[in-house]
Amino acid sequence: MAMPLKPGKVGVEEAVETVHRIRITLSSKNVKNLEKVCADLIKGAKDKRLKVKGPVRMPTKVLHITTRKSPCGEGTNTWDRFELRVHKRVIDLHSPSEVVKQITSITIEPGVEVEVTIADI
Amino acid sequence: MGKKKKFIEKKKSATFALVYKEATDDGNEEDGAGTGRIFTRIDGGFSHVPGFSEEDPRSQLHGYAYGEQGEEEEEEEEEEEEDLSMFADAEEEDTEETGDENGSHKFQTAVKRPQSGANSSSSRFRDRRGGAALPDHVRKELVDLGFPDDGYDYLQHMRKIGAAGVGASFVPTNRLQLDRIRTDVKVYDSSRVAVNLVDETTDEQRLIEAVGSSTRPLRRPAFVEEQGLDPEVAAALANSDDGSQFDSCDELEDDFVIHATENADGDDSACQEIPKRQDVGIHKVGNSNGHRESVEEEREGEEEDEEDVHQIARKDTTRQRCIRLLDEQFESLALREYDDDMLPGDFDEEDPEARGHADISQFDDVLSEFLADSNIHGDKYKTPAETTSSRPSKSSGPALGIRLEACQESSHASLDDVSDTSEDELVIVEEESEDERSNWDCETVVSTLSNLDNHPGKILAPSKSNSKKQLTLGRVLEEKESNGGVIRLRGRHHLPLDLLPEKPGSTLIGEKFKGIGKTGKGDKESGSKKPVSRVGETPEEHKLRKAAVKEQRRDARAAKKALKVCYRDESQRAQHGAANTGPSGIHLP
Numbered sequence: 171m172a173m174p175l176k177p178g179k180v181g182v183e184e185a186v187e188t189v190h191r192i193r194i195t196l197s198s199k200n201v202k203n204l205e206k207v208c209a210d211l212i213k214g215a216k217d218k219r220l221k222v223k224g225p226v227r228m229p230t231k232v233l234h235i236t237t238r239k240s241p242c243g244e245g246t247n248t249w250d251r252f253e254l255r256v257h258k259r260v261i262d263l264h265s266p267s268e269v270v271k272q273i274t275s276i277t278i279e280p281g282v283e284v285e286v287t288i289a290d291i
Numbered sequence: 292m293g294k295k296k297k298f299i300e301k302k303k304s305a306t307f308a309l310v311y312k313e314a315t316d317d318g319n320e321e322d323g324a325g326t327g328r329i330f331t332r333i334d335g336g337f338s339h340v341p342g343f344s345e346e347d348p349r350s351q352l353h354g355y356a357y358g359e360q361g362e363e364e365e366e367e368e369e370e371e372e373e374d375l376s377m378f379a380d381a382e383e384e385d386t387e388e389t390g391d392e393n394g395s396h397k398f399q400t401a402v403k404r405p406q407s408g409a410n411s412s413s414s415r416f417r418d419r420r421g422g423a424a425l426p427d428h429v430r431k432e433l434v435d436l437g438f439p440d441d442g443y444d445y446l447q448h449m450r451k452i453g454a455a456g457v458g459a460s461f462v463p464t465n466r467l468q469l470d471r472i473r474t475d476v477k478v479y480d481s482s483r484v485a486v487n488l489v490d491e492t493t494d495e496q497r498l499i500e501a502v503g504s505s506t507r508p509l510r511r512p513a514f515v516e517e518q519g520l521d522p523e524v525a526a527a528l529a530n531s532d533d534g535s536q537f538d539s540c541d542e543l544e545d546d547f548v549i550h551a552t553e554n555a556d557g558d559d560s561a562c563q564e565i566p567k568r569q570d571v572g573i574h575k576v577g578n579s580n581g582h583r584e585s586v587e588e589e590r591e592g593e594e595e596d597e598e599d600v601h602q603i604a605r606k607d608t609t610r611q612r613c614i615r616l617l618d619e620q621f622e623s624l625a626l627r628e629y630d631d632d633m634l635p636g637d638f639d640e641e642d643p644e645a646r647g648h649a650d651i652s653q654f655d656d657v658l659s660e661f662l663a664d665s666n667i668h669g670d671k672y673k674t675p676a677e678t679t680s681s682r683p684s685k686s687s688g689p690a691l692g693i694r695l696e697a698c699q700e701s702s703h704a705s706l707d708d709v710s711d712t713s714e715d716e717l718v719i720v721e722e723e724s725e726d727e728r729s730n731w732d733c734e735t736v737v738s739t740l741s742n743l744d745n746h747p748g749k750i751l752a753p754s755k756s757n758s759k760k761q762l763t764l765g766r767v768l769e770e771k772e773s774n775g776g777v778i779r780l781r782g783r784h785h786l787p788l789d790l791l792p793e794k795p796g797s798t799l800i801g802e803k804f805k806g807i808g809k810t811g812k813g814d815k816e817s818g819s820k821k822p823v824s825r826v827g828e829t830p831e832e833h834k835l836r837k838a839a840v841k842e843q844r845r846d847a848r849a850a851k852k853a854l855k856v857c858y859r860d861e862s863q864r865a866q867h868g869a870a871n872t873g874p875s876g877i878h879l880p
Contacts, residue, residue, distance in 0.1 A: 187341075193299050262298055268342035271330065274309060278328065284309035286330065288340055289299040 187266030191289040194261040194274065196225075196282055201257050203279040208259045210277035215263055218273070224261035231256045306334040307343050481506045523551070765864075 194211060198204040208225040215222045233254040238247065263270060267288055274284055307330040329346050425433075430440055438445040484505040544550065770778065778787050821843070822836040 191298055266342070267340055271342045274330075275328070278309070285306060285333075286309070286343070287299055287304050287306040288343070289304045 187268065189264050189266055192263040192265060192267065192270050193287045193289075194263065194270070195285040195287070196259045196261070197285075198257055198279075198282040199255060200279075200281050201255075203282050204257050204259060207277055207279050207282045207284075208261065211261055211273060214273040214276065215261075215265070218265065218269055220269070221264040222261065223263075225259040226261070228258035228260060231258070304334070305332060305336055305338055305340045305343070307331060307340070307347075308333045312348070477508060479506050479508050483507075 196204055196207055196211075198207075212222055212224065233256070235252040235254075237250050237252070239250050240248065270286060270288075274286065278284070309328050310331050312327050312329050329348070330343050332344070332347050332349055425442060425444060429444065429446065433445055434440055436445070436449070481502065484502050767778075780787055822839045824833070824836060828836070
């Protein structure tokens with residue numbers, strides 16, 4: 171486990187929790203909600219005075235579905251082009267896990283998927 | 292080349308996903324401000340992560356006792372779930388130690404962590420508990436519901452009836468299941484028996500009376516069909532308690548079938564003779580159509596009629612049940628109504644009402660008389676040859692005379708026939724004398740034809756002056772040209788007189804022909820002026836003469852051709868006109 175604190179202070183400062191490297195991955199189809207959640211998370215982390223990196227915007231994955239408009243084969247061959255966009259944001263933190271749990275429990279929008287990866291566990 | 296140090300190494304990391312968890316019945320509050328979201332581990336590892344592993348249901352499933360680590364809510368949960376938890380009888384060493392240290396705050400601080408961490412680490416990898424973990428009353432309830440006793444708490448999937456106003460209350464029915472009882476067991480319904488407290492002073496007899504009066508034996512209506520028994524057999528079985536119909540050793544007699552049927556039909560004597568009488572009955576019914584007399588002989592009275600009724604009733608071999616009064620009545624009704632003896636269309640010879648005024652034998656020759664009667668048929672059915680053969684011909688005069696004679700003969704014959712009828716009725720016969728009879732000749736015969744049908748008229752030769760001044764396009768154009776494109780209307784009635792037909796002979800056609808004819812005639816007339824070869828004419832004169840002849844011939848040819856063309860044109864025009872006039876048009880060659 172990474173111990174950013176000095177070894178001498180382990181026994182004294184019991185309030186200091188082990189700080190982990192935590193990566194929060196947020197993914198959603200809705201950009202607006204996603205950005206809102208990201209902003210809230212970063213704001214919450216900064217309120218707790220944690221080291222925050224992000225939000226890193228991953229390239230949007232687009233799923234294309236091209237189908238014929240017509241239910242039958244008759245008619246001019248017109249095609250529908252549907253797409254589904256998945257946006258991904260990554261936020262890196264350095265904090266104890268409980269704090270992160272606290273942060274993530276508060277701000278949540280529907281449709282946003284949250285994944286928390288804790289390192290060195 | 293060394294890679295840059297990654298922020299998170301996958302192999303040493305734990306990944307949690309925020310998921311929605313459905314609310315449980317025990318009404319626990321969930322983290323996340325009551326929205327029901329929890330973190331669950333998705334990377335498949337089992338390492339403990341502080342803060343995240345606590346509420347991970349996976350860790351609960353796999354029996355990791357993180358439990359009494361001092362989170363207030365979780366402790367409450369633990370206490371409530373103690374009965375249902377697998378770890379109900381687990382070592383409660385941790386609670387004693389960490390129970391006092393629980394703060395009000397939800398999240399445990401790091402101070403307690405190391406202490407509890409040691410304990411937790413020891414108890415972390417506890418083995419999964421078996422069925423013994425469940426409390427006994429829970430196990431009993433599971434078995435009652437029908438679940439297998441394998442240590443799994445199926446009650447957590449069961450919904451409590453009536454809890455929080457959800458669902459209805461369950462009231463079991465008290466329907467008696469007769470099919471589960473053995474067939475030889477009698478069933479009594481004692482639900483109406485009033486149960487009173489029994490003490491020593493109670494009279495036994497009274498008790499027995501009370502129970503007996505209220506108790507009634509239950510019938511089994513569905514018993515018969517289900518078991519496939521005949522109702523008679525079932526009745527026999529039911530009545531077997533009264534008195535043993537059979538011997539004590541339950542042996543049946545040899546002809547028990549007859550006895551059984553005998554008893555069922557009510558001792559009807561006719562029933563016993565079923566095998567004998569059936570054939571006779573069929574035979575009788577079959578014969579009754581053809582031979583009335585034989586049936587009449589056999590039927591001597593009402594008694595036998597009844598027997599016949601019975602026989603006909605018995606005739607149906609497929610009838611299984613006994614004959615009722617209604618059936619007998621029906622059969623007798625059928626016989627009475629449709630009895631063969633009383634056919635309405637049949638005439639009895641002795642029946643006096645069937646006679647007429649005259650004897651029937653007198654009318655035997657009616658048909659032959661009718662056929663021979665020439666008054667009705669007339670001459671149609673008798674040729675003159677027949678007439679002459681019947682009466683010898685007197686003379687062989689001219690053919691007409693023979694015909695007339697034949698007619699006379701036939702008329703004679705008809706008259707004679709009329710007079711010869713031997714009918715009793717009065718027939719007025721008028722005999723014509725030969726003098727009064729009219730002498731027919733051609734003129735008279737022809738004059739008899741009506742003028743309405745035949746219109747006499749003179750047959751004339753078709754006149755040639757039918758050609759009218761036909762109005763053709765060519766004529767109109769010619770008139771137009773001659774008048775300068777104007778059709779003049781003259782006369783009082785303002786008719787185009789130029790185009791109307793005038794006197795016959797002065798038509799356009801006539802003019803044409805006239806001209807041609809004239810020219811033809813002219814040629815002939817000038818033919819006299821034909822140059823004649825004279826003797827001693829000079830070559831020039833010869834040439835001139837020849838040329839003149841040639842000219843004449845050329846003109847003649849032209850004239851002939853013109854005439855032909857004129858004829859053709861006219862005939863075409865006439866055909867057009869005839870086509871337009873209608874069916875009564877004159878046929879043209």
